[in-house]
Amino acid sequence: MSPMLMQGDEACAEGAIAAGCRFFAGYPITPATEVAEVMARRLPQVDGFFIQMEDEIASMAAIIGAAVGGAKSMTATSGPGLSLMQENIGYAAMAEIPCVVVDVQRLGPSTGRPTSPAQGDVMQAQWGTHGDHPIIALAPSSVKESFDLTVAAFNFAEKYRTPVILLMDEVIGHMREKVELPDYATVERVERAQTLVPPEWYKPYENYPVDVPPLIPFGEGYRYHITGLHHDERGYPTERADEVNLWLDRVFRKIRRGLSEILLYDADGIDAAETLVVAYGSTARSAHYAVELARKRGRRVGFLKLKTLWPFPEEVVDKAAERIHRVVVPEMNMGQMALEVERVVGRRKVRRVNRADGQLIKPDEILAAIEGMR
Amino acid sequence: MSTIHSESRIHERYLRHSKKFPNVWCAGCGIGIVLGAIIRAVDSLDLDKNDIAMISGIGCTGRMPVYVDFNTLHTTHGRALAFATGLKLARPGMKVLVVMGDGDALAIGGNHFIHAARRNIELTAIVVNNATYGMTGGQYSPTTPQGAHAATAPYGHIEPPFHISELAVAAGATFVARSTVYHVTELQKFIAHAIQKKGFSVVEAISYCHTTIGRMNRWGKAPDMMRRLKENSITVKQAEGKPEDELVGKIVRGVLTDRERPGYIDLYRQIIERAKAEAEAA
Ligand SMILES: Cc1ncc(C[n+]2csc(CCOP(=O)(O)OP(=O)(O)O)c2C)c(N)n1
Ligand code: SF4
Numbered sequence: 193m194s195p196m197l198m199q200g201d202e203a204c205a206e207g208a209i210a211a212g213c214r215f216f217a218g219y220p221i222t223p224a225t226e227v228a229e230v231m232a233r234r235l236p237q238v239d240g241f242f243i244q245m246e247d248e249i250a251s252m253a254a255i256i257g258a259a260v261g262g263a264k265s266m267t268a269t270s271g272p273g274l275s276l277m278q279e280n281i282g283y284a285a286m287a288e289i290p291c292v293v294v295d296v297q298r299l300g301p302s303t304g305r306p307t308s309p310a311q312g313d314v315m316q317a318q319w320g321t322h323g324d325h326p327i328i329a330l331a332p333s334s335v336k337e338s339f340d341l342t343v344a345a346f347n348f349a350e351k352y353r354t355p356v357i358l359l360m361d362e363v364i365g366h367m368r369e370k371v372e373l374p375d376y377a378t379v380e381r382v383e384r385a386q387t388l389v390p391p392e393w394y395k396p397y398e399n400y401p402v403d404v405p406p407l408i409p410f411g412e413g414y415r416y417h418i419t420g421l422h423h424d425e426r427g428y429p430t431e432r433a434d435e436v437n438l439w440l441d442r443v444f445r446k447i448r449r450g451l452s453e454i455l456l457y458d459a460d461g462i463d464a465a466e467t468l469v470v471a472y473g474s475t476a477r478s479a480h481y482a483v484e485l486a487r488k489r490g491r492r493v494g495f496l497k498l499k500t501l502w503p504f505p506e507e508v509v510d511k512a513a514e515r516i517h518r519v520v521v522p523e524m525n526m527g528q529m530a531l532e533v534e535r536v537v538g539r540r541k542v543r544r545v546n547r548a549d550g551q552l553i554k555p556d557e558i559l560a561a562i563e564g565m566r
Numbered sequence: 567m568s569t570i571h572s573e574s575r576i577h578e579r580y581l582r583h584s585k586k587f588p589n590v591w592c593a594g595c596g597i598g599i600v601l602g603a604i605i606r607a608v609d610s611l612d613l614d615k616n617d618i619a620m621i622s623g624i625g626c627t628g629r630m631p632v633y634v635d636f637n638t639l640h641t642t643h644g645r646a647l648a649f650a651t652g653l654k655l656a657r658p659g660m661k662v663l664v665v666m667g668d669g670d671a672l673a674i675g676g677n678h679f680i681h682a683a684r685r686n687i688e689l690t691a692i693v694v695n696n697a698t699y700g701m702t703g704g705q706y707s708p709t710t711p712q713g714a715h716a717a718t719a720p721y722g723h724i725e726p727p728f729h730i731s732e733l734a735v736a737a738g739a740t741f742v743a744r745s746t747v748y749h750v751t752e753l754q755k756f757i758a759h760a761i762q763k764k765g766f767s768v769v770e771a772i773s774y775c776h777t778t779i780g781r782m783n784r785w786g787k788a789p790d791m792m793r794r795l796k797e798n799s800i801t802v803k804q805a806e807g808k809p810e811d812e813l814v815g816k817i818v819r820g821v822l823t824d825r826e827r828p829g830y831i832d833l834y835r836q837i838i839e840r841a842k843a844e845a846e847a848a
Contacts, residue, residue, distance in 0.1 A: 215656055236841035241655040241834065246681040250648035253641065253678075257621075257652025260639060261660075265652065283642050410637035411657045413616045417582075417632050419640035426584065428632060 195372045200338040200364040201268075203371060204294055205230035207342030208266050210376040212383070213292070214240035215265035217254035219247055219273060222306040223362040224296040227268035248273035252280035255291045259284075260418065262384060262409030264346055268294035271313050272303065274320065281355055282321030283420045288397070288407065288443065290349035290384075292342070294358045296365040297473075299550045308550030309362035311473055314528040317357045318502045324440070326447040328454060329357040329502035333476040335369040341456075341499060347382040348454060352446055353404050359501060361524070363474035363552065384409065391415065395425040399438045403446035447503055455508060456499035461487070462512050465494030467562050469520045470509060470533055472498040475553050479522050482558035493562055504532045513537040520545060520561045522553045580605040580615070582635050590629050594788030596747035596773030600694050601630050603750055603771070604663065607757035618661045621650045623675060625667035626700040626775075636663075644674030647682040650689050658831050661690070661761055668695045672708040672728050683737035683766050687830040690760045691739075691768045693730055696775040704778025711815075715782045731770045735823045740765030742822040746772040748795040749819060756821070765829050772799075772817050 198206075205227050208216070216231040218224075228244065235242040241258070245251040248269050255265035269277065274295045284291055295317065299310040313320075317329040328348050332338040338360060345356040385406035387394055391414045398405040408414040417427040422439065424430045447454065462468065467486075471479035476497045483495045496512050498505060509532075513519050519537055521530040522545035530544045543561045547553050591597050608618060618636040622628040624643035631638035637660070641649045650664045671679050671693045682689060698716060699705045706716035708728045716723055731744045741763040743756035753771055760767035774780055774791035785791055795817065802820030805813055 215652065217652060233841070236834075236838040237845045239838060243651065243655065245648065245651070246677050249645060250651070250678055250681075253645040253648035254652035254655075256641075257639070257649035257654075258656040259652070260649075261653045261656025263652075263656040265656075279642055280645065409657070410619050410639075410653060411617060411660050415615060415635055415637050417638045417640070419632070420642055421640065428584075 193373045193375060195370050197368050197370050198335060199226060199366055199368050200332065200335045200360060201226035201296065201366065202230050203335045203338040203373075204268070204342045204358065204360065205234060206373060207339035208292070208346065209234050209238060210339070210374075210379045211264065211343040211346035212381050213264045213266050213346060214238065215255060215258035215263040216240070216242050216267065217245050217251040217258070217265070218267045218269065219245055219251050221270045221273050223298055223365045224268040224270050224273075224294060226365070227294055227296070248276040249280065252277035252293070256280060256284050256289050259289045259291045260410050264290070264350070266292040266294065268296065270296050270298045270306075271300045271316070274313055274316060278320040282323060282325065284355040285321065285325040285327065285443075286420050287418050288353040289355070290353055290407070291355050292345045292349055292358060293355060294342075294360060297359060297361040299548070305550045307362065309474060309524060309552065310548060310550065311361055311475065311524040312528070312548060313359060314501060314523070314525065317359055326354070326444055327357060327502050328352065328354060328447070328500070329359050330456065330499055331359040331472045331501050332364055332499070333473050333497065334364070335367060336371045337499065338364060339371065339373060343379055344456065347380070350382040350384055351404070352450055353407055354447070357502075359473065361473045387414075396427050397423060397425045397439065399425060399442050403442055403449055451503065454500055454503065455505045457505060457508055458497040458499070459512060460495050461492070462494035462496065464492050465516060466492045467518045467520065468494040468496060468513055468516045469522070469558065469562065470496045470498065470529070471522055472501060472529065475522050475524055478553050478555045479558050482555040482562060485555060485559050486562045491562065501529065506536050509533055509536050513541065517541060518543055518564065520558060522546075522558045522561070524548060524553060576605055576609050580608070580635055581633055589633060591626060592777045594776060595626070596696065597627055597630065597694055599747040599750055600692065600753070600771045600773065601633065603754040604665075604692065604757055605634065607754045607761060610754075610758050611761060613661060617659060618663065619653060620663045620665060621646045621653065622665045623667070623670035624701070625670050627665055627667035627694040628670060630665045644670055645678065646670065647675060647678040647689065647691065651682065651687055654687055654689055655831070663761065664689055664691045666691065666693050667700065668693060668697065668709040668730065669699045669707040672730060672733075676708070680733070680737040683734055683739040683768070685830050686738060686740060686766045686827050688764055689766055690757070690763070691766070692757060692760075693768065693770050694773050695730055695770055696773040697727075698775050698779035700775040700778060704775065704782055710779070714779065716779055717782070731768065731822050734768040738766070738827065739768045739823065740827050741767035741824050743768075743820065744770040744772065744817070744822065745819050746795040746799055746817060747774075748792050749799070752819065765827055
């Protein structure tokens with residue numbers, strides 16, 4: 193397609209259409225509203241359903257319901273809405289329902305500052321719902337990446353039967369850039385897995401031989417049960433610890449075995465580096481600029497831009513930081529991803545650069561950290 | 567041709583045999599009676615089980631779907647109608663039955679309840695109204711009568727109750743009917759009608775919870791509470807023209823509304839056509 197000027201929110205919505213999303217339920221909230229507005233216009237053009245629900249709890253519930261019916265589904269919100277969605281995000285994790293939740297982060301807590309950027313929902317994306325569960329969360333740092341990672345989010349959701357959170361931020365959501373989108377017919381899509389077994393043999397939560405048993409949509413002759421209670425292989429509630437453990441092992445295993453394709457990142461100049469910068473989302477743009485400045489001054493700086501935030505790419509970070517003395521982690525929060533980096537590389541190596549006041553982190557601030565001035 | 571199956575055949579056809587019985591409900595609970603009415607209603611309509619979904623929230627009533635051989639979805643507390651909305655839009659050909667307790671439907675799920683009625687999406691909501699939170703042990707719910715004692719109203723309940731069916735009518739449901747677990751054939755008939763209705767329909771099944779709030783108020787055992795349903799209820803016709811004070815404490819049974827409104831899915835299909843025409847013209 194010819195180059196177009198578009199916002200990250202629009203690119204996200206287009207990515208969803210290209211990935212095959214045919215159901216969107218949402219509730220307006222700055223800075224994510226544009227995603228819903230584009231979906232309201234675009235979905236009926238492709239025989240899809242758009243519905244504005246009464247709140248975010250209902251939106252999250254509706255996309256799960258639609259996914260159970262076989263539709264690729266998505267919702268989009270910001271921090272306050274993500275908080276409301278958490279119980280049902282946990283449901284999707286428990287019942288293993290593929291769906292995509294877009295969170296265009298804004299400054300919190302609470303209503304905070306609706307139009308100011310932040311990256312304060314990183315921990316919420318993983319730990320916002322109660323109980324142990326894996327999650328996949330992706331963070332774009334450009335308009336084009338908003339498109340690409342939305343497609344990736346849908347594909348991961350289907351392939352791993354899991355909710356996927358797209359952690360955008362206000363800058364990426366509202367920023368306009370010139371992008372060239374691919375012909376949607378050429379976009380790689382993962383479709384809902386089929387089963388070869390007849391209905392009487394079908395087990396929606398089978399533990400072996402595969403890690404991700406296919407989820408057959410309701411209405412196709414496979415009548416089974418889905419619940420948020422711990423359940424056995426057939427989906428029926430269980431109180432047996434051994435059955436709970438089988439589920440727990442499998443849901444962590446399915447993500448672990450997929451790590452090589454789930455963990456998306458860009459790394460550059462790492463081998464020869466003395467200092468490493470780890471960044472994501474819009475902050476990665478300032479960080480990249482700071483890295484270039486530092487290199488011009490003769491410093492050997494490696495740059496690791498994370499696109500997958502959860503599961504946290506432990507081994508990638510560990511390896512990148514192996515021979516490095518200083519790891520700079522800039523982020524628009526009080527140090528959320530830094531906690532993970534510190535866990536992996538040790539606290540002493542890490543220099544945090546934080547802002548949680550609605551201001552972008554400037555390259556100078558990151559440069560100062562690279563140069564050991566802060 | 568519609569086939570009416572004998573009672574035993576119905577159980578074989580509609581209950582799940584791979585699921586461990588007995589069920590979670592207390593002996594004598596009315597929820598099982600509602601389940602019976604639902605499967606007999608489905609049976610009388612000769613529907614394909616593959617095309618039926620039963621969705622619930624959380625509570626004693628919420629445990630109903632696991633026992634039936636439909637496509638069953640046990641969701642989160644209060645949210646069944648929102649899940650159902652998504653499923654129905656993804657699978658418009660399916661009959662979607664949503665079973666909820668009174669707390670599930672009207673307290674935590676109250677917002678979804680009125681909006682589902684307003685939107686008029688083709689769903690069948692069946693609310694088992696036992697006037698309490700059965701599963702958590704008899705706390706007061708939005709339908710607990712004023713003055714009753716509940717686990718969280720040890721000195722008596724001071725809030726007035728909701729009238730579920732009247733609320734559903736006001737919010738826009740196209741078919742609303744109320745009956746009790748004593749009047750089970752009537753209940754079954756209303757459910758069958760609701761399932762066939764093209765629009766959002768509500769059947770309120772008045773039940774009881776003898777083990778919690780019933781015990782706290784000395785309302786008697788299950789048979790005593792059944793008797794109260796019989797003696798305390800009058801039909802919509804009988805209630806007509808009666809002054810309001812004569813209806814206090816009475817259960818008014820019958821069809822409260824049966825009307826036509828354009829359904830959401832039909833209207834949305836028009837949107838699809840308009841959107842495609844505009845896209846083509848551009
Ligand atoms: C978000 C949430 N809050 C509270 C609960 C605890 N809880 C479980 S069932 C229930 C009430 C059930 O009452 P009702 O919906 O009337 O159904 P019944 O058990 O009487 O059939 C509550 C409060 C829960 N499961 N989830
Ligand atoms: S607690 Fe009450 S509502 Fe629940 S099963 Fe027992 S009698 Fe029925």
